[in-house]
Amino acid sequence: MPDPKMRRRDVLLGAGVVGASALPIAAPPAVAQPAAPAATPAKGAAPAAGPAPAGYTFLKPSEQAFVEAMVDHMIPADELTPSGTDVGLAIFIDRACAGSWGKGDRLYLQGPWKQGSANQGYQLPLTPAELYQRGIAGSNAYCRKTWGKSFDRLAAADKETFLKDLAAGKIMFAGGIPGREFFTMAYQTVMEGLFSDPIYGGNRNMVGWRMVGFPGVGANNAENIKKYNDGTRFTVEPLGIADFS
Amino acid sequence: MARKLPPVDIVIVGMGWAGGIMAKELGPTGLKIVVLERGGPRTTQDDFNIPQIRDDLRFQQRNELMMDVAKDTLTVRNNPSEEALPMRRLGSFLPGEGVGGSGVHWSGHNWRWADQDLKIRSNYEQRYGKKYIPDDMNLKDWGISYAELEPYYEKFEYTAGISGKAGNLNGKIQKGGNPFEGARKKDYPLPPLTAALATNMFTKASNELGFHAFPRPTSQMSKPFTNIDGQQLGQCQYCGYCEKFGCESNAKGSPHITVIPVALKNENVDLRTFSWVQKVLLDSTGKKATGVLYVNVLTGEEIEQPADLVILSGFQLNNVHLLLLSGIGKPYDPKTREGLVGANYCYQAGGGRTGAIQLFFDDRSFNPFMAAGGLGAVVDDFHYNQDFDRAKAGGYIGGATIAAGGSNARPINYHPVPPGTPQWGSEWKREVAKWYQGSVVVNGTGSVMPHPDNCLTLDPTYKNRFGQPLLRMTFDFHENDFKVMSHAVDMSAKIAKAMNPKMMFNNFSKAGWTSVPYQSTHNTGGAMMGSDPRTSVVNKYLQSWDVHNVFVTGAAVFPHNSSYNPTGPVGAMAFWAADAIKNRYLKNPGLLV
Numbered sequence: 001m002p003d004p005k006m007r008r009r010d011v012l013l014g015a016g017v018v019g020a021s022a023l024p025i026a027a028p029p030a031v032a033q034p035a036a037p038a039a040t041p042a043k044g045a046a047p048a049a050g051p052a053p054a055g056y057t058f059l060k061p062s063e064q065a066f067v068e069a070m071v072d073h074m075i076p077a078d079e080l081t082p083s084g085t086d087v088g089l090a091i092f093i094d095r096a097c098a099g100s101w102g103k104g105d106r107l108y109l110q111g112p113w114k115q116g117s118a119n120q121g122y123q124l125p126l127t128p129a130e131l132y133q134r135g136i137a138g139s140n141a142y143c144r145k146t147w148g149k150s151f152d153r154l155a156a157a158d159k160e161t162f163l164k165d166l167a168a169g170k171i172m173f174a175g176g177i178p179g180r181e182f183f184t185m186a187y188q189t190v191m192e193g194l195f196s197d198p199i200y201g202g203n204r205n206m207v208g209w210r211m212v213g214f215p216g217v218g219a220n221n222a223e224n225i226k227k228y229n230d231g232t233r234f235t236v237e238p239l240g241i242a243d244f245s
Numbered sequence: 246m247a248r249k250l251p252p253v254d255i256v257i258v259g260m261g262w263a264g265g266i267m268a269k270e271l272g273p274t275g276l277k278i279v280v281l282e283r284g285g286p287r288t289t290q291d292d293f294n295i296p297q298i299r300d301d302l303r304f305q306q307r308n309e310l311m312m313d314v315a316k317d318t319l320t321v322r323n324n325p326s327e328e329a330l331p332m333r334r335l336g337s338f339l340p341g342e343g344v345g346g347s348g349v350h351w352s353g354h355n356w357r358w359a360d361q362d363l364k365i366r367s368n369y370e371q372r373y374g375k376k377y378i379p380d381d382m383n384l385k386d387w388g389i390s391y392a393e394l395e396p397y398y399e400k401f402e403y404t405a406g407i408s409g410k411a412g413n414l415n416g417k418i419q420k421g422g423n424p425f426e427g428a429r430k431k432d433y434p435l436p437p438l439t440a441a442l443a444t445n446m447f448t449k450a451s452n453e454l455g456f457h458a459f460p461r462p463t464s465q466m467s468k469p470f471t472n473i474d475g476q477q478l479g480q481c482q483y484c485g486y487c488e489k490f491g492c493e494s495n496a497k498g499s500p501h502i503t504v505i506p507v508a509l510k511n512e513n514v515d516l517r518t519f520s521w522v523q524k525v526l527l528d529s530t531g532k533k534a535t536g537v538l539y540v541n542v543l544t545g546e547e548i549e550q551p552a553d554l555v556i557l558s559g560f561q562l563n564n565v566h567l568l569l570l571s572g573i574g575k576p577y578d579p580k581t582r583e584g585l586v587g588a589n590y591c592y593q594a595g596g597g598r599t600g601a602i603q604l605f606f607d608d609r610s611f612n613p614f615m616a617a618g619g620l621g622a623v624v625d626d627f628h629y630n631q632d633f634d635r636a637k638a639g640g641y642i643g644g645a646t647i648a649a650g651g652s653n654a655r656p657i658n659y660h661p662v663p664p665g666t667p668q669w670g671s672e673w674k675r676e677v678a679k680w681y682q683g684s685v686v687v688n689g690t691g692s693v694m695p696h697p698d699n700c701l702t703l704d705p706t707y708k709n710r711f712g713q714p715l716l717r718m719t720f721d722f723h724e725n726d727f728k729v730m731s732h733a734v735d736m737s738a739k740i741a742k743a744m745n746p747k748m749m750f751n752n753f754s755k756a757g758w759t760s761v762p763y764q765s766t767h768n769t770g771g772a773m774m775g776s777d778p779r780t781s782v783v784n785k786y787l788q789s790w791d792v793h794n795v796f797v798t799g800a801a802v803f804p805h806n807s808s809y810n811p812t813g814p815v816g817a818m819a820f821w822a823a824d825a826i827k828n829r830y831l832k833n834p835g836l837l838v
């Protein structure tokens with residue numbers, strides 16, 4: 001049955017079609033490009049700058065599908081927040097991978113490389129962006145082998161099983177990357193996307209902050225702390241970095 | 246070949262708390278002083294401005310104010326038979342880089358380490374007998390007394406600005422303060438911070454049990470403050486972006502707004518940022534320093550700065566690293582247990598990773614985001630209380646402070662849920678939303694005593710960006726540390742229970758030390774002080790026994806670690822050593838004892 005939520009990218013990827021290699025090379029996306037407005041703006045006036053566009057700059061289509069499925073599974077739409085994708089988590093992760101953190105900023109990347117004990121921490125020669133990409137490829141390969149489909153196509157119960165096994169360290173990807181390393185990082189980015197300042201693309205409309213009642217960046221509590229020390233909840237409209245800028 | 250500069254009188258390595266104090270105290274001598282700092286300059290206006298500084302992703306998650314491990318890190322292992330591997334990401338501890346050092350992003354908890362620590366071996370032998378101290382515990386008196394340091398503690402408190410309540414003024418116990426503290430001549434410069442609900446509940450419960458809770462002494466200003474040098478600090482706003490952040494209100498005592506600008510008023514003090522010291526240079530006898538070799542990290546150029554006196558004021562780990570790289574003193578070897586430099590490395594137990602009791606209440610809101618680095622209350626009955634009988638509490642040495650009151654509730658890391666809650670999904674969200682406002686932690690922080698396996702040495706394999714061997718840390722918690730924490734957890738649970746939560750959980754375990762989650766930046770030892778050159782690296786004036794024109798500041802000189810945070814004595818001993826240099830060493834260079 002066709003999924004009503006199927007997106008354009010799914011079509012390009014041949015979602016649901018077994019044997020993707022048999023597909024023809026994808027044609028350019030069928031997005032109608034509107035013609036330039038007939039009337040040119042008045043002389044001297046520059047075109048207006050719109051709001052910042054949200055779109056992927058780093059993740060490939062199959063990776064986008066994985067990340068969206070993962071964040072929607074971990075942060076489903078319910079009475080507390082919209083779905084992970086709608087909260088901006090997939091875009092947050094895309095930006096994080098594309099940026100300096102993803103590229104290995106503040107990571108010691110010299111060899112030799114050994115596995116080490118858990119207490120010695122991360123020991124792979126991969127940057128976070130590389131680990132994301134290899135982790136997604138490894139996850140999809142594992143899911144295809146186990147359930148016959150990539151992660152994003154799995155039923156919710158199978159997604160749950162996969163993520164739990166990944167978190168529990170039960171999965172080793174072909175090629176030797178421990179699944180748990182990928183999970184630890186992926187889970188961290190989900191938390192970061194949900195709760196960091198919205199300026200990074202996640203936590204849209206500060207829904208993560210609203211969910212718990214975190215006031216954001218504007219706090220001046222020298223007086224509040226005196227008033228609110230009797231168990232009364234302090235509620236305030238949260239503020240992010242952009243609200244001050 | 247390094248470019249050789251004209252000689253100067255004094256080189257100070259590192260511009261954090263200790264380097265700042267040294268530069269400020271020695272500045273008025275008029276001598277030519279160069280301070281070399283590996284990181285860049287920092288100002289409140291540009292580096293800690295609102296809103297950018299209140300960015301949890303950038304400063305807490307990505308550690309932007311801290312040392313960059315891509316350039317220089319450590320290798321780590323739990324015991325000498327393991328192969329050490331690089332700490333590829335910052336985790337367990339977060340030393341600073343840049344003007345102000347770790348002092349710009351510390352939490353501000355301030356303690357006076359008194360004779361309970363400074364005369365630790367004598368105390369235990371006297372009270373519990375020689376046999377009470379395990380044979381392989383290299384427990385040592387520090388060779389200095391609280392009476393000697395008392396005026397310098399006061400100086401540090403009135404420089405940094407500390408909010409607190411005296412517990413012992415000139416021998417008279419003060420109600421509401423820490424009755425077990427060393428006698429102080431003067432109260433804290435500022436009254437305690439405003440207590441939050443969790444603190445009040447902890448204080449009440451502790452006192453009803455017969456313990457003695459008091460507001461944690463800390464370097465967030467409860468009121469606007471002018472320090473002893475006329476530097477002006479603002480009032481704390483309880484914003485909850487404190488530890489790991491710089492303060493936009495100048496309301497946290499930090500070197501960059503206190504000692505450093507005062508030092509730099511002296512035209513003879515020359516601060517060179519982006520100057521990474523590689524080693525101390527020695528003459529052919531190996532007994533005298535001739536200066537330092539450093540790299541201008543903006544160009545990569547190697548530069549030799551000759552000097553008559555070298556003061557190592559990097560962070561504890563950096564100072565030990567520099568001693569080892571320079572060949573000053575005999576390096577410690579954990580196999581033979583010989584040598585001194587790198588021995589007695591200690592850390593602290595707790596830090597939330599183990600020994601924390603998490604309490605949940607469903608009938609009140611704590612507003613945990615109204616917080617400051619040192620907000621909270623502490624019970625010292627199982628640490629500085631000399632009457633407390635350790636033999637009956639598991640038979641340990643040292644002790645733990647027990648505290649409640651949080652530094653922040655920034656939700657990337659702070660979203661407590663009861664154990665057994667799923668890690669994601671709607672149920673996880675519901676639990677997070679339900680308990681965010683209703684949770685409190687009561688936790689112990691334990692002293693750590695020396696163990697012959699725990700040490701700092703040079704790594705045989707891994708190098709930093711300059712091609713120098715990394716410092717290798719061998720560390721684990723041992724039996725005495727677990728005894729301390731196990732007792733602390735029992736006492737914490739007792740207090741927590743008296744706070745009457747709906748539920749409470751205890752995360753105590755005897756798990757080994759891990760380099761991964763943040764615990765504390767309370768690393769100590771490796772250049773221990775003492776009164777005998779055969780058993781210590783520096784004397785009571787922080788002067789190297791081996792190379793008398795080298796002084797070493799900071800927590801590297803601590804022979805063991807207390808349950809208290811380290812910066813109080815780091816600051817006090819920097820003032821103390823500066824006095825000895827000014828009044829005695831410069832007049833007659835040579836060993837001071």
Ligand SMILES: Cc1cc2nc3c(=O)[nH]c(=O)nc-3n(C[C@H](O)[C@H](O)[C@H](O)COP(=O)(O)OP(=O)(O)OC[C@H]3O[C@@H](n4cnc5c(N)ncnc54)[C@H](O)[C@@H]3O)c2cc1C
Nearest residue numbers: 259261262263283342346347352353354522559799810812
């Ligand atoms: C998050 C956090 C919270 C903390 N909270 C507390 C607390 O509540 N209470 C407490 O007592 N302590 C606390 N600390 C520890 C406290 O910050 C340190 O004890 C204190 O800053 C040590 O002072 P220092 O001068 O020895 O080192 P630092 O202040 O770290 O300064 C050392 C300086 O030397 C520089 N340096 C190092 N190596 C070289 C080199 N080779 N060449 C040139 N420059 C070099 C560094 O870049 C740095 O600027 C905390 C630390 C952190 C990170």
